Amino acid sequence: MDEPAQELVLHEVTRRFTGPDGTEFTVLDRISSTVAAAETVAIVGPSGSGKSTLLNLIGGLDTPTSGSIRLGADEVTALTGLELARFRASRVGFVFQEHHLLPQLSAVENVLLPSLALSEGRRDEEWARKLLGRLGLGGRLDAFPGQLSGGERQRVALARALVNGAKLLLCDEPTGNLDAETGAAVVTLLLDVAREESATVLMVTHNAAHARRFGRSLQLREGGLTGTPGVKDGEVRA
Ligand SMILES: Nc1ncnc2c1ncn2[C@@H]1O[C@H](COP(=O)(O)OP(=O)(O)O)[C@@H](O)[C@H]1O
Numbered sequence: 001m002d003e004p005a006q007e008l009v010l011h012e013v014t015r016r017f018t019g020p021d022g023t024e025f026t027v028l029d030r031i032s033s034t035v036a037a038a039e040t041v042a043i044v045g046p047s048g049s050g051k052s053t054l055l056n057l058i059g060g061l062d063t064p065t066s067g068s069i070r071l072g073a074d075e076v077t078a079l080t081g082l083e084l085a086r087f088r089a090s091r092v093g094f095v096f097q098e099h100h101l102l103p104q105l106s107a108v109e110n111v112l113l114p115s116l117a118l119s120e121g122r123r124d125e126e127w128a129r130k131l132l133g134r135l136g137l138g139g140r141l142d143a144f145p146g147q148l149s150g151g152e153r154q155r156v157a158l159a160r161a162l163v164n165g166a167k168l169l170l171c172d173e174p175t176g177n178l179d180a181e182t183g184a185a186v187v188t189l190l191l192d193v194a195r196e197e198s199a200t201v202l203m204v205t206h207n208a209a210h211a212r213r214f215g216r217s218l219q220l221r222e223g224g225l226t227g228t229p230g231v232k233d234g235e236v237r238a
């Protein structure tokens with residue numbers, strides 16, 4: 001059985017980078033926030049404000065300069081090696097602006113790819129087909145990415161993010177390359193499938209209409225995060 005979604009807690013997360021001229025700059029400055037299990041959150045903010053950096057830290061693709069990130073009982077920022085690899089493979093699902101599907105694999109084969117990374121709990125083809133069916137792609141299971149539209153490719157990418165049973169979906173401008181109508185349809189499917197799977201969603205978007213469809217919006221600006229506080233944000237900040 002899948003694990004249920006879990007609370008995500010960011011505590012004073014700071015990320016600094018070193019620029020080409022050798023000077024340090026702070027992208028995220030002591031960010032604290034709590035996202036409840038199965039909550040849907042839109043992340044908005046100007047280009048370069050650190051939205052992708054934030055998702056990468058939460059998903060264990062990058063490590064904060066200081067501060068901690070916890071998902072349920074696990075301190076993501078303390079995981080290393082195999083534990084971190086397992087976390088990335090099974091606990092989080094990423095959807096990016098680019099679909100990153102392999103062109104030589106069919107839709108269902110692309111969805112199954114992340115399951116190859118896990119020795120235990122591997123999902124079978126039937127589950128991948130079911131997931132694609134739920135995303136309206138039941139008739140395109142064996143199509144190759146080159147035969148699919150942009151919206152269909154993003155739906156395959158969404159199924160791939162879910163195939164290992166992740167209950168935390170990190171979506172970085174997944175509708176950025178889609179026209180308005182297709183983008184809105186992908187957001188609808190994302191929110192529907194997240195509700196069905198009781199998954200938490202964090203989605204970066206520049207589209208205010210999309211952001212309004214989420215449980216709440218957080219704005220990233222000048223290193224800080226503002227927005228409607230989460231259930232326990234008051235506590236975290238106190
Ligand atoms: N690995 C890195 N090394 C150096 N600078 C980085 C790195 N990743 C991101 N940055 C810088 O951090 C800032 C925030 O980037 P990013 O998180 O991609 O912003 P956003 O997704 O909001 O557009 C930018 O100035 C970017 O150039």
Ligand SMILES: [Mg+2]
Nearest residue numbers: 051052053172
């Ligand atoms: Mg970005």
